[in-house]
Amino acid sequence: MKVLVTGGAGYIGSVLVPALLDKGYEVRVLDNLMYGGKGLVPCLINENFEFIRGDVRDEKVVAEALKGADLVIHLAAIVGYPACKKFPDLARTVxxxxxxxxxxxxxxxxxxxxxxxxxxxxxxxxEICTEESPLNPVSLYGETKTEAEQHLMNSGNVLCYRFATAFGASNRMRFDLLVNDFVYQAVRNKNITVYEKSFKRTFIHVKDMVRSFIFGIENFEKMKDNVYNVGSDKMNYSKEEIANEVMKKVDYYLHFAEFGTDEDKRNYEVSYEKVRALGFDTEISLQQGLDELIRASSMLDIRNEYSNI
Ligand SMILES: NC(=O)c1ccc[n+]([C@@H]2O[C@H](COP(=O)([O-])OP(=O)(O)OC[C@H]3O[C@@H](n4cnc5c(N)ncnc54)[C@H](O)[C@@H]3O)[C@@H](O)[C@H]2O)c1
Structure with a gap:
């Protein structure tokens, strides 16, 4: 089976692509390498790996990338509300x-x-969000992802995963994700300022995301034309709880601020019952991810990689 992964050089893609190759799939990546292509270098030795450098908005390039593909994993995007706010036209078109x-x-x-x-x-x-809860995106990022999801669901032969926020190390590292950011700040700057400390968020390790894609390929017929929340009921945490979990492992100064706000207004708990009923649950705990990220924080520098664009 040949799998086309758009955005395959990104944070999720550069963990997913080697895992797909290990499983014996042929993999073609289409990516314009906004953040570089270093993450996929270890795949180059594998003759089942193919790379097209190009833009997912370019009709000719997309037609070429789709040739012979048996399944598409569509990841290419302008990710997160800060990047979408900064480049709204780019966000809408991509x-x-x-x-x-x-x-x-x-x-x-x-x-x-x-x-x-x-x-x-x-x-x-x-309230706890299920797949039937109303969608109320409050950022351009959420709006564009919601519209894209609805377009695909109307088209059919599609599986949509509404992911929790990722954490964990990747070959294309992102330190703008909440857990990754907290650990980096604690290790490198020895302090974190947390606003809206009681806001609840929900998390998934990037390797569990990868497992969910493989699960989706293997169970596609059963799962198709459905939306699934993908994460775990064990992984709903407030920001304060995350900061305190980091504190158990790293000595740093923690300050809860009364100012500041997350423009995505994300404060929600999610039910993962629907995907769990089919047999998928996450395996990597927050604590395991924190240990990994503590090691990553002393090894990797933020520089250009801090913000998503
Ligand atoms: N990381 C998370 O927590 C998370 C959570 C939920 C959903 N997602 C979704 O997963 C997908 C991947 O996220 P990520 O964290 O790996 O982000 P990322 O920014 O690391 O990866 C996005 C990839 O898309 C590529 N890309 C962007 N514009 C392109 C274009 N015009 N043409 C070709 N390639 C282009 C980039 O070069 C990059 O490699 C996104 O669709 C995102 O919305 C991510």
Whole structure:
């Protein structure tokens, strides 16, 4: 089976692609390498790996990338509300128009697994989000991902995963993700200022995301034309709880501030019952991820990699 991974050089993709190759899949990546391509260098020795450097908004490039692909994992996007706010036109064209383009150009018998996000729920307080909860995105990131998801779901032969926020180390490291950021600040700067400390968020290790994609490929017929929250009920934490868990492992100064706000207004708990009922649950705990990130924080420098763009 040949799998096309758009955005395969990114944070998730550069952990996913080697795992797919290990499983024996042929993998073609389409990516414009906004953050470089270093993460995929170890794949180059594998003759089942193919790379196309190009833009997912370019019709010719996408048509070429789809040739012979048996399944598409669509990850290419402008990710997170700060990057989308800074480059709104880019966010709309990449997150939404390119998703429509891929859908238009694929043969409808070619399945798509779409990396969607819990940001689609927006500010839902006091209730636990299920896949049936209303979508109330409050950032351009959430809006574009929601519209892209709805477009694909109307098209069919699609599996949508609304992921929790990732954490953990990747070949294309992101320190702008909440857990990764907290650990980096604690290890390198010895202090963290946390605002909206009681806000609840939900997390998943990047390797568990990868396992969920493989689970999705293997169970596609059973799962298709559905949306699944992907994460674990064990992994709903407040920001304060995360900061305190980091404190158990790193000595740093923790300050809770009364100012500052997350523009994505994310404060929500999510139910993962639907995907768990099919047999998928996460394996890597927050504490294991923290140990990994503590090691990563002393090894990697933020520099250009701190912000997502
Ligand atoms: N990381 C998370 O916590 C998380 C959570 C939920 C959903 N997601 C979704 O998963 C996907 C991947 O996220 P990530 O964390 O790996 O982000 P990332 O920013 O590390 O990766 C995105 C990749 O897309 C590529 N890309 C961007 N614009 C492109 C274009 N015009 N043409 C070709 N390639 C382009 C980038 O070069 C990059 O390699 C995104 O769709 C994101 O919305 C991520």
């Amino acid at each position: 997150n939404l128009d390119a998703t429509r383009l891929i859908d238009k150009l694929r043969d409808k018998s070619v399945p798509i697994i779409f990396g969607s996000t819990g940001s689609n729920y927006g500010a839902i307080v006091g």
